[in-house]
Amino acid sequence: MSQQQQITSFVSTANVGKLSATQENDDSVFNDSTLAKPKSAKRPHTCLSSDGDHEVSRLSKRIDSVEFDNANILQKNANLHKENRLLKEEIENTGRRATEAMQLSNWNEQYPRKKNIKIFDFPEKKGERLPHSFFHEISKLDVKINPSEIVAAHRIPGKHGKPRPVFVKFMRMESKISLLRNRKLINEKLEVRISDDVTKFNQGLLNRLYLHEDVTSAWYFNGHIYGTDSKGERHRFDIYDNIRQKLNS
Known part of the structure; x- marks a missing residue:
């Protein structure tokens, strides 16, 4: 090569x-x-921004919904308070009207009884003649009552085991007052008890006054109930009065 x-x-x-x-x-x-x-590959910043905006938008809508619900609740609560206030006022007005009606009814019932009296513990006898038997007894005490002044006199239901009370209705108020002026004497001598003819409500008020520690005496006169306190001051009471407040007023 x-x-x-x-x-x-x-x-x-x-x-x-x-x-x-x-x-x-x-x-x-x-x-x-x-x-x-x-x-x-890394997520573009534009994707992160889009997701964040979506979350903020969702939270914002949720907050708006909660605020709307809260506003509705507040409005309902305000309406309930208003209804409750109106109902309370209506109850108070109804109670006041009922009280006034009962006071008026008690007065209307008491007024026709102004000339009446009741006699308790007067011995009851078979075939008795009222009121003559009673006035015959008081005539012995020099208490004179003209029988013509008596409109009605009869026994009324009473407690079991005791003589039935005697109901007496006078023609004139003066005749009743004349008898009551001698009430203490008649009660002691005949061992009876004479009282005015008062309504159930007024009798209940008298009983409360008798039992009250700050009331020294209580009585009925001309359709009203009176009482004196420990200072000797006189007060007029109504069936719905608070006795302690009345005494301090």
């Missing part, structure tokens, strides 16, 4: 080896990039 042929063969061999080395390097690079895991 000539020298020129040897050089050409060397160059060709060198190029072939260089080319092979280059291909191997290229294959190595390709294989490495293929085996490497791809990195995840």
